[in-house]
Amino acid sequence: MSLLVRKGLHQVEEDLGDPERSLKRELGPMDIAVMGVAVAVGAGIFSVGAQAAALYAGPSVIISFVIAAVICGLAVMNYAEFASSVPVSGSAYTFSYLSLGELLAWVIGWDLILEMLMAASVISKYWGIYLSGVFGFLHIDVPTEFSIGSVSVSWPPALIVAFFTVLLVLGTKLTSRVNGILTAIKISVTLFIIVAGAFYVKASNFTPFFPPSEPITDGSATGVLGQSLFSFLSGAEPTRYGAYGLMGAAALVFFAFIGFDIVATTAEEAKDPQKTLPRGIFGGLALVSALYIAVTIVVTGMVSYKTMATQKDVSLATAFKLVGANWVGTLITIGILIGLTTVIMVLLLGLTRVVFSMSRDGLVPRQVSRTSKRGTPALLQIICGVVVAVVAALADVDQLSEMINIGTLSAFVLVSFSIPVQRKRFPDLKRGFTVPFSPVLPIISGVLCLWLMANLAVETWLRFIVWLLVGFVIYFGYSYLHSRVRREGHQENVLSQFGEGLVAGDAAASDPAPLIAASETREMTVLNQDAEPIRTPRAALVMTVLAGAAVLTEVVLALTGVLDIRAMSNGLVWLSMLVPLPGLVLSHIALSRAEATEQSWDTVPREKLPNWARFGAAIRQPLTLLSVGYGLTAVAVVVAVLHLVEVL
Numbered sequence: 001m002s003l004l005v006r007k008g009l010h011q012v013e014e015d016l017g018d019p020e021r022s023l024k025r026e027l028g029p030m031d032i033a034v035m036g037v038a039v040a041v042g043a044g045i046f047s048v049g050a051q052a053a054a055l056y057a058g059p060s061v062i063i064s065f066v067i068a069a070v071i072c073g074l075a076v077m078n079y080a081e082f083a084s085s086v087p088v089s090g091s092a093y094t095f096s097y098l099s100l101g102e103l104l105a106w107v108i109g110w111d112l113i114l115e116m117l118m119a120a121s122v123i124s125k126y127w128g129i130y131l132s133g134v135f136g137f138l139h140i141d142v143p144t145e146f147s148i149g150s151v152s153v154s155w156p157p158a159l160i161v162a163f164f165t166v167l168l169v170l171g172t173k174l175t176s177r178v179n180g181i182l183t184a185i186k187i188s189v190t191l192f193i194i195v196a197g198a199f200y201v202k203a204s205n206f207t208p209f210f211p212p213s214e215p216i217t218d219g220s221a222t223g224v225l226g227q228s229l230f231s232f233l234s235g236a237e238p239t240r241y242g243a244y245g246l247m248g249a250a251a252l253v254f255f256a257f258i259g260f261d262i263v264a265t266t267a268e269e270a271k272d273p274q275k276t277l278p279r280g281i282f283g284g285l286a287l288v289s290a291l292y293i294a295v296t297i298v299v300t301g302m303v304s305y306k307t308m309a310t311q312k313d314v315s316l317a318t319a320f321k322l323v324g325a326n327w328v329g330t331l332i333t334i335g336i337l338i339g340l341t342t343v344i345m346v347l348l349l350g351l352t353r354v355v356f357s358m359s360r361d362g363l364v365p366r367q368v369s370r371t372s373k374r375g376t377p378a379l380l381q382i383i384c385g386v387v388v389a390v391v392a393a394l395a396d397v398d399q400l401s402e403m404i405n406i407g408t409l410s411a412f413v414l415v416s417f418s419i420p421v422q423r424k425r426f427p428d429l430k431r432g433f434t435v436p437f438s439p440v441l442p443i444i445s446g447v448l449c450l451w452l453m454a455n456l457a458v459e460t461w462l463r464f465i466v467w468l469l470v471g472f473v474i475y476f477g478y479s480y481l482h483s484r485v486r487r488e489g490h491q492e493n494v495l496s497q498f499g500e501g502l503v504a505g506d507a508a509a510s511d512p513a514p515l516i517a518a519s520e521t522r523e524m525t526v527l528n529q530d531a532e533p534i535r536t537p538r539a540a541l542v543m544t545v546l547a548g549a550a551v552l553t554e555v556v557l558a559l560t561g562v563l564d565i566r567a568m569s570n571g572l573v574w575l576s577m578l579v580p581l582p583g584l585v586l587s588h589i590a591l592s593r594a595e596a597t598e599q600s601w602d603t604v605p606r607e608k609l610p611n612w613a614r615f616g617a618a619i620r621q622p623l624t625l626l627s628v629g630y631g632l633t634a635v636a637v638v639v640a641v642l643h644l645v646e647v648l
Helices: 009-017 029-040 044-085 092-099 102-137 155-170 172-198 221-225 229-233 242-257 259-269 273-302 305-309 316-322 326-360 378-394 402-425 440-454 458-482 484-489 494-498 504-510 513-528 538-559 570-578 581-601 620-647
Strands: 145-148 151-154
Touching (some): 009 092, 029 172, 029 259, 029 273, 044 259, 044 316, 044 402, 044 440, 092 102, 092 326, 102 155, 102 378, 102 402, 102 458, 151 155, 151 378, 155 172, 155 378, 172 273, 172 326, 242 273, 242 402, 259 326, 273 316, 326 378, 402 458, 458 484, 538 570, 538 581, 538 620, 581 620
Antiparallel strands (some): 145 151
């Protein structure tokens, strides 16, 4: 049993047939398409394009949107094939579990949680800000924040999250109808704004279409950590515009297309998913791409990007303000408020469906994946709603918005590379849609998504690494031991040791009785040598303890002021990050050996095994060491990030 143990189609069928953990199929192609448009057409259509033009690419941001749309289209084809062939909840997480194995599935599920949790929290926060703007327009004096001690609390995000949480608990179909009405309204507002802005477009504002590269000269940490990872690794100075700016803008505006991976999480609730999902996904993507490119042409044509770059909090409303059409700003505020409302709903739905799938597999507690009489995971929906509401109401989430992009892109990468693997593993699987020119197009899609990831900011990557390390802490501390797929892999019958796909006829023909007897004698001899032959991984334990002492000492010295983070040498920073590595390597070796020991118990009839020889008995200690080791690494990376911020 390895870290890449894969889920089987028979286990997917078991999931779908579980009456306590099943979802109702009640969504049609229009519901799916509207859902994709609802989550993609939000605040981004009124702000991201203007920001990308002003601060990244100038008028060439139009090309950035085209690049992002093409890459998204390639990635969406992979989602459409998976969702139409394996129509279960979970999106990229489930697809990766079937093709790439459990560890990578956990990573992608953890990334999806990051994407949707951050997106729901950030957008809920902005919803509260725009609601305050609407109150001001209507001359309603209602404060949207209050203080509890030194903590500032914003109540509108909690209110809107609570509303949609209740709606989602009552049923997905009801929520879809509300979503359809609100989406129709915001598309109408968007089209009106495009037409109104077209009257102010000047051809001179599109020149130069590809602005020359300019250095960022503020000298702050933001200038270095805010540049793309690719330019940082290549040794280039922090710049904007030019080639780096064009690709940086493409990575930023990719945020506009995150809705379609979320749509795939509803596969288990779609009627006739082989046809419904591809039609809904591609229809929604086409409409969203057209709207975004039209808005971008208008905003870059209305005002020079240089003028926009001098403004604070750049948005589409800024462009209308600069041309004297202030009245449109109010309409934009209302459009954004409505747009954000539907985005929040779909994000809450997607977040819950991903965690639901992970819970059903045992990677998070299975108790929360039970569905209600209405066919919704009510308890889990409430838990997710509470977490999003608390984060949005209390946290300053502005700095975390780019985390949404890196979570989405990492999911796109793994889904793209999963297609060829799935084709090879399940060649006869019925597919409602197939990606053409496989494996060429899926691989191109994965590489392009990796390229976009490389154009995200350095600070985003550092936060992402910490998030992944925290995920490993949870995986080795809980998920590995409670994995349903892993537990079912430990069969009591020795036949499971002769390879995947052995059928009853083959078993009878091979006559494994002598092998069973020999294996039984061998294993019982080993088991009888000692009361409990489970070795403690002493070397891994010693190295982990030493690493813990080193990292925690560094943290204590820094917190007490004895050690100045700014004065730390680069060598010490690297040493603190690498010191847990020997313990991690030894712990992984110990886990592999312990897993082999537990697999050998599977060849012995259960009634002849001692009580202690059960799943988890041998692997528990290595798993604990791995969880601690990854936790120490996360702490060391956080210290390194603080050092970078102070020094740069």
